[in-house]
Amino acid sequence: MATSSFTKKTLGLDTAEPAVTPPPVSNNTTSFAKKPRPRSKSKKREIPEGLWTKCPKCATMVFDKELDENLKVCPHCQHHFPVGSRERIHSLVETCTFEEMDADMVSVDVLNFTGVASYTSKLEEYQKSTGLKDAVVTGIGKIGEHRAGLGVMDFSFLGGSMGSVVGEKLARLIERATETALPLIIISTSGGARMYEGMFSLMQMAKTCAALAYHAKARLPYLSVLTHPTTAGVMASYASVGDLILAEPGAMIGFAGPRVIKDTTQAELPPGFQTAEFLLDHGLIDAIVPRKEIKPRLVEYLSFMSDGQKPAVAA
Ligand SMILES: [Zn+2]
Numbered sequence: 001m002a003t004s005s006f007t008k009k010t011l012g013l014d015t016a017e018p019a020v021t022p023p024p025v026s027n028n029t030t031s032f033a034k035k036p037r038p039r040s041k042s043k044k045r046e047i048p049e050g051l052w053t054k055c056p057k058c059a060t061m062v063f064d065k066e067l068d069e070n071l072k073v074c075p076h077c078q079h080h081f082p083v084g085s086r087e088r089i090h091s092l093v094e095t096c097t098f099e100e101m102d103a104d105m106v107s108v109d110v111l112n113f114t115g116v117a118s119y120t121s122k123l124e125e126y127q128k129s130t131g132l133k134d135a136v137v138t139g140i141g142k143i144g145e146h147r148a149g150l151g152v153m154d155f156s157f158l159g160g161s162m163g164s165v166v167g168e169k170l171a172r173l174i175e176r177a178t179e180t181a182l183p184l185i186i187i188s189t190s191g192g193a194r195m196y197e198g199m200f201s202l203m204q205m206a207k208t209c210a211a212l213a214y215h216a217k218a219r220l221p222y223l224s225v226l227t228h229p230t231t232a233g234v235m236a237s238y239a240s241v242g243d244l245i246l247a248e249p250g251a252m253i254g255f256a257g258p259r260v261i262k263d264t265t266q267a268e269l270p271p272g273f274q275t276a277e278f279l280l281d282h283g284l285i286d287a288i289v290p291r292k293e294i295k296p297r298l299v300e301y302l303s304f305m306s307d308g309q310k311p312a313v314a315a
Helices: 002-010 012-018 021-032 037-046 066-067 085-092 121-131 164-179 198-218 258-265 276-281 293-306 309-315
Strands: 053-056 061-063 098-100 134-143 146-153 184-190 222-229 244-247
Touching: 002 066, 012 037, 012 061, 053 066, 061 066, 085 134, 085 293, 098 164, 134 164, 134 293, 146 164, 146 293, 164 184, 164 198, 198 222, 244 276
Parallel strands: 146 184, 184 222, 222 244
Antiparallel strands: 053 061, 098 134, 134 146
Protein backbone atom coordinates (compact mmCIF):
# COMPACT_ATOMS: atom_id res chain seq x y z
CA MET A 1 0.00 0.00 0.00
CA ALA A 2 2.73 2.34 1.04
CA THR A 3 4.87 1.64 -2.04
CA SER A 4 1.96 2.24 -4.38
CA SER A 5 1.38 5.65 -2.83
CA PHE A 6 5.07 6.48 -3.46
CA THR A 7 4.78 5.52 -7.13
CA LYS A 8 1.76 7.82 -7.51
CA LYS A 9 3.81 10.72 -6.23
CA THR A 10 6.63 10.04 -8.68
CA LEU A 11 4.03 10.14 -11.47
CA GLY A 12 4.03 13.87 -10.90
CA LEU A 13 7.14 13.96 -13.09
CA ASP A 14 5.20 12.25 -15.88
CA THR A 15 2.52 14.91 -15.79
CA ALA A 16 5.21 17.54 -16.27
CA GLU A 17 6.47 15.87 -19.44
CA PRO A 18 3.41 16.51 -21.66
CA ALA A 19 3.96 20.21 -21.12
CA VAL A 20 6.94 19.98 -23.48
CA THR A 21 4.76 19.03 -26.44
CA PRO A 22 2.31 22.02 -26.68
CA PRO A 23 4.83 24.66 -27.85
CA PRO A 24 5.19 23.27 -31.40
CA VAL A 25 1.37 23.42 -31.72
CA SER A 26 1.35 27.13 -30.78
CA ASN A 27 4.23 27.75 -33.19
CA ASN A 28 2.14 26.29 -35.99
CA THR A 29 -0.79 28.59 -35.27
CA THR A 30 1.38 31.71 -35.33
CA SER A 31 2.92 30.72 -38.66
CA PHE A 32 -0.59 30.23 -40.09
CA ALA A 33 -1.69 33.63 -38.82
CA LYS A 34 1.29 35.36 -40.44
CA LYS A 35 0.68 33.95 -43.93
CA PRO A 36 -2.37 35.98 -45.05
CA ARG A 37 -0.85 39.36 -44.04
CA PRO A 38 1.53 39.87 -46.99
CA ARG A 39 -1.34 39.11 -49.40
CA SER A 40 -3.50 41.95 -48.04
CA LYS A 41 -0.52 44.35 -48.15
CA SER A 42 0.19 43.57 -51.80
CA LYS A 43 -3.45 44.34 -52.69
CA LYS A 44 -3.18 47.79 -51.07
CA ARG A 45 -0.01 48.58 -53.03
CA GLU A 46 -1.85 48.14 -56.34
CA ILE A 47 -3.85 51.38 -55.81
CA PRO A 48 -1.88 54.31 -57.32
CA GLU A 49 -1.16 57.02 -54.79
CA GLY A 50 -1.01 60.78 -55.39
CA LEU A 51 -3.06 60.74 -58.57
CA TRP A 52 -6.61 60.56 -57.29
CA THR A 53 -8.35 62.03 -54.26
CA LYS A 54 -11.57 60.66 -52.81
CA CYS A 55 -14.14 63.39 -52.23
CA PRO A 56 -15.28 63.17 -48.58
CA LYS A 57 -18.76 64.45 -49.51
CA CYS A 58 -19.78 62.44 -52.60
CA ALA A 59 -17.11 59.66 -52.40
CA THR A 60 -16.18 60.14 -56.07
CA MET A 61 -12.53 59.58 -57.01
CA VAL A 62 -11.36 62.90 -58.49
CA PHE A 63 -8.25 63.17 -60.66
CA ASP A 64 -5.80 65.42 -58.76
CA LYS A 65 -4.98 67.49 -61.84
CA GLU A 66 -8.69 68.14 -62.41
CA LEU A 67 -9.05 69.09 -58.75
CA ASP A 68 -6.15 71.57 -58.97
CA GLU A 69 -7.54 73.14 -62.14
CA ASN A 70 -10.91 73.53 -60.39
CA LEU A 71 -9.28 75.45 -57.46
CA LYS A 72 -9.63 72.35 -55.21
CA VAL A 73 -13.41 72.14 -55.62
CA CYS A 74 -15.01 68.74 -56.37
CA PRO A 75 -16.37 68.95 -59.94
CA HIS A 76 -19.19 66.52 -59.04
CA CYS A 77 -20.67 67.90 -55.79
CA GLN A 78 -18.88 71.29 -55.40
CA HIS A 79 -17.31 70.24 -52.10
CA HIS A 80 -14.59 72.77 -51.20
CA PHE A 81 -11.32 71.06 -50.26
CA PRO A 82 -8.81 73.01 -48.13
CA VAL A 83 -6.43 75.29 -50.08
CA GLY A 84 -2.96 76.40 -49.00
CA SER A 85 -2.21 80.11 -48.59
CA ARG A 86 0.22 80.19 -51.58
CA GLU A 87 -2.31 78.56 -53.92
CA ARG A 88 -5.00 80.91 -52.70
CA ILE A 89 -2.87 84.01 -53.32
CA HIS A 90 -1.96 82.66 -56.76
CA SER A 91 -5.67 82.29 -57.59
CA LEU A 92 -6.52 85.86 -56.50
CA VAL A 93 -3.62 88.13 -57.37
CA GLU A 94 -2.48 89.32 -60.81
CA THR A 95 0.75 87.63 -61.89
CA CYS A 96 3.94 89.03 -60.31
CA THR A 97 2.15 91.77 -58.38
CA PHE A 98 2.31 90.26 -54.88
CA GLU A 99 4.92 91.80 -52.59
CA GLU A 100 5.12 89.68 -49.47
CA MET A 101 5.63 91.36 -46.09
CA ASP A 102 7.50 90.00 -43.04
CA ALA A 103 8.16 86.68 -44.79
CA ASP A 104 10.79 85.60 -42.24
CA MET A 105 8.95 86.42 -39.03
CA VAL A 106 9.07 83.41 -36.70
CA SER A 107 7.46 82.66 -33.35
CA VAL A 108 9.53 82.50 -30.15
CA ASP A 109 8.75 79.99 -27.40
CA VAL A 110 8.36 82.60 -24.64
CA LEU A 111 6.59 80.28 -22.20
CA ASN A 112 8.93 77.29 -22.76
CA PHE A 113 5.75 75.35 -23.46
CA THR A 114 5.98 71.59 -23.42
CA GLY A 115 3.02 69.27 -23.90
CA VAL A 116 3.33 65.98 -25.78
CA ALA A 117 6.15 67.75 -27.66
CA SER A 118 7.83 71.10 -27.08
CA TYR A 119 6.50 74.16 -28.91
CA THR A 120 9.92 74.70 -30.52
CA SER A 121 9.93 71.18 -31.98
CA LYS A 122 6.30 71.63 -33.18
CA LEU A 123 7.26 74.86 -34.96
CA GLU A 124 10.26 73.20 -36.63
CA GLU A 125 8.15 70.22 -37.69
CA TYR A 126 5.45 72.38 -39.30
CA GLN A 127 7.96 74.74 -40.91
CA LYS A 128 9.56 71.72 -42.59
CA SER A 129 6.32 70.01 -43.66
CA THR A 130 4.53 73.12 -44.97
CA GLY A 131 7.41 75.29 -46.17
CA LEU A 132 5.76 78.17 -44.27
CA LYS A 133 7.15 80.15 -41.34
CA ASP A 134 3.76 80.55 -39.65
CA ALA A 135 0.01 80.30 -40.28
CA VAL A 136 -0.48 83.49 -42.33
CA VAL A 137 1.01 85.02 -45.49
CA THR A 138 0.60 88.78 -45.86
CA GLY A 139 1.47 91.31 -48.53
CA ILE A 140 0.31 93.91 -51.02
CA GLY A 141 -0.96 92.77 -54.40
CA LYS A 142 -3.13 93.74 -57.31
CA ILE A 143 -6.55 92.12 -57.56
CA GLY A 144 -8.11 93.09 -60.86
CA GLU A 145 -7.29 96.81 -61.09
CA HIS A 146 -7.20 97.32 -57.32
CA ARG A 147 -4.09 97.35 -55.19
CA ALA A 148 -5.00 95.86 -51.83
CA GLY A 149 -3.51 94.53 -48.63
CA LEU A 150 -3.99 90.78 -48.58
CA GLY A 151 -3.66 88.39 -45.64
CA VAL A 152 -4.25 84.69 -46.22
CA MET A 153 -4.27 82.14 -43.42
CA ASP A 154 -3.16 78.53 -43.83
CA PHE A 155 -4.84 75.72 -41.88
CA SER A 156 -2.02 73.29 -42.60
CA PHE A 157 0.30 75.20 -40.22
CA LEU A 158 -0.71 74.19 -36.67
CA GLY A 159 -4.42 74.33 -37.51
CA GLY A 160 -4.18 77.93 -38.70
CA SER A 161 -3.80 78.92 -35.06
CA MET A 162 -3.30 82.59 -34.22
CA GLY A 163 -0.11 83.20 -32.29
CA SER A 164 1.97 86.33 -31.92
CA VAL A 165 3.33 86.03 -35.50
CA VAL A 166 -0.12 85.77 -37.10
CA GLY A 167 -1.32 88.76 -35.05
CA GLU A 168 1.80 90.85 -35.68
CA LYS A 169 1.90 90.14 -39.42
CA LEU A 170 -1.78 91.01 -39.79
CA ALA A 171 -1.46 94.15 -37.62
CA ARG A 172 1.49 95.35 -39.75
CA LEU A 173 -0.47 94.60 -42.94
CA ILE A 174 -3.49 96.54 -41.67
CA GLU A 175 -1.29 99.48 -40.60
CA ARG A 176 0.46 99.51 -44.00
CA ALA A 177 -2.95 99.48 -45.72
CA THR A 178 -4.10 102.39 -43.54
CA GLU A 179 -0.92 104.43 -44.20
CA THR A 180 -1.06 103.88 -47.96
CA ALA A 181 -4.87 104.18 -48.23
CA LEU A 182 -5.40 100.66 -49.52
CA PRO A 183 -8.40 98.40 -49.08
CA LEU A 184 -7.86 95.23 -47.11
CA ILE A 185 -8.78 91.59 -47.67
CA ILE A 186 -8.21 88.87 -45.06
CA ILE A 187 -8.97 85.25 -45.91
CA SER A 188 -9.38 83.35 -42.68
CA THR A 189 -9.20 79.71 -41.69
CA SER A 190 -8.33 78.88 -38.11
CA GLY A 191 -8.90 76.65 -35.14
CA GLY A 192 -8.44 79.68 -32.88
CA ALA A 193 -5.76 81.15 -30.63
CA ARG A 194 -2.49 79.20 -30.30
CA MET A 195 -2.45 77.60 -26.84
CA TYR A 196 1.34 77.24 -26.92
CA GLU A 197 1.62 81.01 -26.56
CA GLY A 198 -1.05 81.48 -23.90
CA MET A 199 -1.88 85.14 -23.24
CA PHE A 200 0.44 86.29 -26.05
CA SER A 201 -1.90 84.70 -28.59
CA LEU A 202 -5.08 86.03 -26.95
CA MET A 203 -3.82 89.64 -27.00
CA GLN A 204 -3.59 89.42 -30.82
CA MET A 205 -7.38 89.64 -30.92
CA ALA A 206 -7.35 93.15 -29.44
CA LYS A 207 -4.26 94.21 -31.40
CA THR A 208 -5.64 93.28 -34.83
CA CYS A 209 -9.05 94.81 -34.06
CA ALA A 210 -7.45 98.04 -32.84
CA ALA A 211 -5.48 98.29 -36.09
CA LEU A 212 -8.68 97.60 -38.03
CA ALA A 213 -10.46 100.38 -36.16
CA TYR A 214 -7.86 102.90 -37.48
CA HIS A 215 -8.28 101.41 -40.97
CA ALA A 216 -12.07 101.89 -40.71
CA LYS A 217 -11.60 105.43 -39.36
CA ALA A 218 -9.69 106.23 -42.57
CA ARG A 219 -12.87 105.10 -44.42
CA LEU A 220 -11.07 102.27 -46.18
CA PRO A 221 -12.92 99.05 -47.04
CA TYR A 222 -12.12 95.75 -45.32
CA LEU A 223 -13.45 92.51 -46.81
CA SER A 224 -13.32 89.41 -44.64
CA VAL A 225 -13.55 86.02 -46.35
CA LEU A 226 -14.30 83.03 -44.11
CA THR A 227 -13.26 79.58 -45.26
CA HIS A 228 -13.67 76.15 -43.67
CA PRO A 229 -13.18 76.21 -40.72
CA THR A 230 -13.02 79.68 -39.12
CA THR A 231 -13.53 79.39 -35.39
CA ALA A 232 -12.73 80.62 -31.88
CA GLY A 233 -10.34 83.57 -31.31
CA VAL A 234 -10.01 84.42 -35.01
CA MET A 235 -13.79 84.44 -35.55
CA ALA A 236 -14.15 86.46 -32.33
CA SER A 237 -11.78 89.14 -33.61
CA TYR A 238 -10.69 90.33 -37.09
CA ALA A 239 -12.64 87.72 -39.10
CA SER A 240 -16.03 88.97 -37.94
CA VAL A 241 -15.55 92.74 -38.23
CA GLY A 242 -15.34 93.12 -42.03
CA ASP A 243 -17.35 95.82 -43.81
CA LEU A 244 -18.47 92.86 -45.89
CA ILE A 245 -18.17 89.30 -44.65
CA LEU A 246 -18.14 86.57 -47.30
CA ALA A 247 -17.93 82.82 -46.77
CA GLU A 248 -17.26 79.76 -48.88
CA PRO A 249 -20.14 77.26 -49.22
CA GLY A 250 -20.39 74.73 -46.40
CA ALA A 251 -17.70 76.41 -44.28
CA MET A 252 -17.89 75.76 -40.54
CA ILE A 253 -17.94 79.10 -38.76
CA GLY A 254 -18.34 79.66 -35.03
CA PHE A 255 -16.75 80.41 -31.70
CA ALA A 256 -16.93 77.33 -29.46
CA GLY A 257 -17.42 73.91 -31.07
CA PRO A 258 -20.94 72.44 -31.32
CA ARG A 259 -20.24 69.76 -28.68
CA VAL A 260 -19.21 72.36 -26.09
CA ILE A 261 -22.30 74.46 -26.81
CA LYS A 262 -24.57 71.42 -26.60
CA ASP A 263 -23.05 70.37 -23.26
CA THR A 264 -23.28 73.90 -21.84
CA THR A 265 -26.81 74.79 -22.98
CA GLN A 266 -28.19 71.24 -22.67
CA ALA A 267 -30.29 72.01 -25.76
CA GLU A 268 -30.60 70.34 -29.16
CA LEU A 269 -28.76 72.37 -31.80
CA PRO A 270 -30.72 73.34 -34.93
CA PRO A 271 -29.85 71.55 -38.20
CA GLY A 272 -27.01 73.18 -40.14
CA PHE A 273 -25.78 74.94 -36.98
CA GLN A 274 -22.47 76.84 -37.49
CA THR A 275 -22.45 76.44 -41.27
CA ALA A 276 -22.03 79.40 -43.62
CA GLU A 277 -25.59 78.81 -44.92
CA PHE A 278 -27.09 78.93 -41.40
CA LEU A 279 -25.18 82.13 -40.57
CA LEU A 280 -26.27 83.79 -43.82
CA ASP A 281 -29.91 83.10 -42.89
CA HIS A 282 -29.32 84.61 -39.45
CA GLY A 283 -27.55 87.73 -40.73
CA LEU A 284 -24.01 87.18 -39.45
CA ILE A 285 -22.47 87.01 -42.93
CA ASP A 286 -23.34 88.92 -46.07
CA ALA A 287 -22.86 86.42 -48.89
CA ILE A 288 -21.82 82.87 -49.70
CA VAL A 289 -19.46 82.87 -52.64
CA PRO A 290 -18.19 79.70 -54.36
CA ARG A 291 -14.37 79.65 -54.59
CA LYS A 292 -14.30 80.18 -58.36
CA GLU A 293 -16.33 83.37 -58.03
CA ILE A 294 -14.39 84.88 -55.14
CA LYS A 295 -11.92 86.86 -57.24
CA PRO A 296 -14.48 88.51 -59.59
CA ARG A 297 -16.71 89.25 -56.58
CA LEU A 298 -13.85 90.84 -54.63
CA VAL A 299 -13.01 93.01 -57.63
CA GLU A 300 -16.67 94.01 -57.96
CA TYR A 301 -17.01 94.86 -54.26
CA LEU A 302 -13.72 96.79 -54.21
CA SER A 303 -14.84 98.81 -57.25
CA PHE A 304 -18.18 99.55 -55.59
CA MET A 305 -16.71 100.46 -52.21
CA SER A 306 -13.80 102.56 -53.46
CA ASP A 307 -15.72 104.40 -56.17
CA GLY A 308 -17.19 106.96 -53.82
CA GLN A 309 -13.82 107.38 -52.18
CA LYS A 310 -11.73 108.54 -55.13
CA PRO A 311 -13.51 111.93 -55.53
CA ALA A 312 -13.35 112.46 -51.75
CA VAL A 313 -9.58 111.84 -51.74
CA ALA A 314 -9.12 114.12 -54.78
CA ALA A 315 -11.20 116.87 -53.16
ZN1 LIG B 1 -17.61 65.50 -54.36
